[in-house]
Amino acid sequence: MTIKVRIPQPLQKLTDGKGLIEASASDVKSLIDELEGKFPGIKDRICDQTGKIRRFINIYVNEEDIRFLQGETTSLKDGYEVSIVPAIAGGK
């Protein structure tokens, strides 16, 4: 089973500059743990101290916001694409 995970620019420092990662987790929560195993420190950037996804980062499964699906328990299947999209503010 392969899931594509899109890593945004602000987190690519932790993924050796890679913007696209392959993973095999069966839901979003275990995907974050899988990413943490491969790229230590990334979970801290995505989740707060209580393990909840930070309010300025959204996770999309096949372009749907998981806040409006099943949150962190949203299941993942072969071929799914997950995007991590943080708030950015640059404009100057």
Added chain:
Amino acid sequence: MNLTDDQIERYSRQILLPHVGGIGQEKLLSAKVLIIGAGGLGSPIAAYMAGAGIGTLGIVDSDVVELSNLHRQIIYSSDDIGKKKAIAAQDRLQKVNPDTKVIPYVLRLTSENIMDIIKDYDVIVDGSDNFPTRYLVNDACILAKKALVHGAFFRFEGQAMVIKLNEGPCYRCLFPEPPPPGTVPSCQEAGILGALAGVIGLIQATETLKLILEIGEPLVGELIVFDALEMSFRKIKIPRDKDCPICGENPTITELIDYEWFCGLKADEIA
């Protein structure tokens, strides 16, 4: 309004468009657009607004032009270094198109002044560079029921969306809270590909023209995510959040708040 011969020639290539015509051109010439920030996003937006013949163009920026701005802030020249951006923009745009009345606002938007400034405009375009201003602009546009065209960038990535009250989500529906200060580097620290700012700014410019002309499908309820390195555009669905504190069913924000505090900043810490 009757178009003059000069105007018919100046705008002929867009008047020719079946979606524009003389009536559309008159809408553009009567339109009032406010651009917040005359930097990497605001520069190309302003250039195309003036080119298209937007009748009144407000430009808000308190900064001066610096040498390091010129690789992306295309309306300025080396001679403008040290001048207030809103004034230098006015000088430049007035030469591009004397039909466009440019109103410079050399100030920083606050909870105290924003409502008075936006009230005269039809469309607000956000090209600011910090979270307190972005949340301030979002909330003010919701409260004043103004259409807002959002755009932002970071390094090689950009985002854009259109916010229209009652028709789709607002910026808080998308991101309920900003990142804590210090966690997101500014473009001064992170760098920015100049042309990327142009791509995002021109998505905003295009959406602004569509809103005024009332043509096509506005980018409401969706976020465009642009990646320059892989040259991809993705559209992500953004549902309205019924619990949104400003545009939800039971809003808890009914007047503007202290945005520096909301973003964990004191006023003097804003870049």
